[in-house]
Amino acid sequence: DTGVSQNPRHKITKRGQNVTFRCDPISEHNRLYWYRQTLGQGPEFLTYFQNEAQLEKSRLLSDRFSAERPKGSFSTLEIQRTEQGDSAMYLCASSYPGQTSTDTQYFGPGTRLTVL
Amino acid sequence: LAKTTQPISMDSYEGQEVNITCSHNNIATNDYITWYQQFPSQGPRFIIQGYKTKVTNEVASLFIPADRKSSTLSLPRVSLSDTAVYYCLGQTRGFKTIFGAGTRLFVKA
Numbered sequence: 743d744t745g746v747s748q749n750p751r752h753k754i755t756k757r758g759q760n761v762t763f764r765c766d767p768i769s770e771h772n773r774l775y776w777y778r779q780t781l782g783q784g785p786e787f788l789t790y791f792q793n794e795a796q797l798e799k800s801r802l803l804s805d806r807f808s809a810e811r812p813k814g815s816f817s818t819l820e821i822q823r824t825e826q827g828d829s830a831m832y833l834c835a836s837s838y839p840g841q842t843s844t845d846t847q848y849f850g851p852g853t854r855l856t857v858l
Numbered sequence: 859l860a861k862t863t864q865p866i867s868m869d870s871y872e873g874q875e876v877n878i879t880c881s882h883n884n885i886a887t888n889d890y891i892t893w894y895q896q897f898p899s900q901g902p903r904f905i906i907q908g909y910k911t912k913v914t915n916e917v918a919s920l921f922i923p924a925d926r927k928s929s930t931l932s933l934p935r936v937s938l939s940d941t942a943v944y945y946c947l948g949q950t951r952g953f954k955t956i957f958g959a960g961t962r963l964f965v966k967a
Contacts, residue, residue: 746901775955777957782959783959784943784945784957784958784959784960785902785957786957787955787956787957833901833902834901835901846892846904846907847902847904847955848904849900849902849903850901851899851900852899852900854899
């Protein structure tokens with residue numbers, strides 16, 4: 743178990759540019775989540791995949807945001823025409839269905855985005 | 859959605875037991891209470907989860923009373939390395955996870 747990995751760890755971009763982040767979940771986990779976290783706040787849910795299917799999207803995920811998980815393994819989160827308000831830590835988590843109604847989610851280290 | 863309320867911050871000293879209480883008045887029947895810990899510049903880390911009564915693991919204990927409207931995370935004998943943000947989560951049916959602002963615990967020497 744190598745844990746959830748995210749790349750890059752840091753990204754600095756200029757306003758209006760597109761950025762893409764990658765998440766590699768724990769190998770046997772079929773559920774994958776994306777969150778956004780700003781300074782002093784808890785993570786905000788963005789979207790959730792079960793295998794390759796995107797099952798839930800937050801209203802926070804505007805049209806400029808798109809997430810994919812084409813083969814049910816790694817996932818990408820793309821932000822088009824970045825704005826300064828997009829500056830945040832983007833967290834990925836994965837889980838495997840458990841016996842309870844909730845999953846234990848394992849988080850990656852995050853990608854810190856700074857939009858200048 | 860199950861909304862949780864917890865103190866914004868707490869201070870403690872090394873070696874003390876720390877209890878962080880979380881209110882979740884509208885928790886649903888099938889919801890579990892989950893606690894996560896987060897250090898700066900890292901993703902949250904699962905600590906403990908429970909449905910009712912008491913759950914204990916190698917890191918913490920979780921107390922949930924019969925009415926399940928609150929829960930208390932107990933950290934025995936904290937050390938400086940326990941300084942972190944602690945999140946109490948009330949999850950709805952399904953998989954959306956709602957994090958609040960968390961409790962910032964500061965452990966002093």
